[in-house]
Amino acid sequence: ALPPSAPESVVEHVLRARYGNLYALAGDIVDEETYLSIVRNNILMDVQGDDILLQIFSCNVLQRTSGDEAPFLEFIQRVCSERPDAATGERRRVKPGCGGFGIRNFLTLFLSIEVSKASKAQADSWAAGDAEAASHYARVVELFTAQLDESNPVLTFISDAVTAEGEALERGDLAAAARHEAEKVASQEALQHISSKYKDLMAALRQGRERLIAA
Known part of the structure; x- marks a missing residue:
């Protein structure tokens, strides 16, 4: 709110x-x-x-x-x-x-919690006069938001493929079910790739700040 x-x-x-x-x-x-x-x-x-x-x-x-x-x-x-x-x-x-x-909402919920925490940390950093920390948390918010934007179309495709696969099985269309299952698996792999990419970006951001603090 x-x-x-x-x-x-x-x-x-x-x-x-x-x-x-x-x-x-x-x-x-x-x-x-x-x-x-x-x-x-x-x-x-x-x-x-x-x-x-x-x-x-x-x-x-x-x-x-x-x-x-x-x-x-x-x-x-x-x-x-x-x-x-x-x-x-x-x-x-x-x-x-x-x-x-919906798988989309689980990811949205997780990312929204992380964005909220990072936004609060950014505001607290500005209040404390720590511009470097505020810049760091602004980048955290940016990365989580970008991950959500990139993941959303893939999440939608996964949800649709799961539904289509179930409907195909209900009507006994095994060929269509297999096709939708393959689409689902390919999309899940794409989602894993996105997740890994942003995990690496976040790790690099965190390590960079740790080196800066230690210097």
């Missing part, structure tokens, strides 16, 4: 970006009222095949003071889209369970 003292222009930009990102993900699958509810209730949303996945976080558990890291509860609900079943023409039934929450 933005602090109460945040400039109105910043608030407007963040809100516009939030709705824009959601619409880019789900399009017209949900209506305006649903979009408003998702943002107002801080619900994390992902699209997996024909379904929308909603992830709802509780307040932190065992958090004694604001800003402390603490465990939390999360609830996941799979919501079927309006698309009718190709065989029956009826609305598709809700699948049992969460079915494995």
Whole structure:
């Protein structure tokens, strides 16, 4: 959440970006009222095949003071889209369970936590008059953000391939299932490559700062 003292222009930009990102993900699958509810209730949303996945976080558990890291509860609900079943023409039934929450959101959650921590460290460094440390943490934020931007299209492709593979198996099309499995594996390897690249960049950044401090 933005602090109460945040400039109105910043608030407007963040809100516009939030709705824009959601619409880019789900399009017209949900209506305006649903979009408003998702943002107002801080619900994390992902699209997996024909379904929308909603992830709802509780307040932190065992958090004694604001800003402390603490465990939390999360609830996941799979919501079927309006698309009718190709065989029956009826609305598709809700699948049992969460079915494995969207891989994109797991990475987004992890990176957002790291970005938040680095942003706080950057602000603290500026407040302490440590320009070198502030520059370091700004670079950390930049790298995590770049990793997310590069990973997102690959994560979407993996999610779509997993869904397509499952649907092909359901209808007994083994050739199509094998093709989608190969696409999934290739995309997972591409994601590993991206992860390794940014891990190395982050390690080099950390080692460079350690050498600077030791000098």
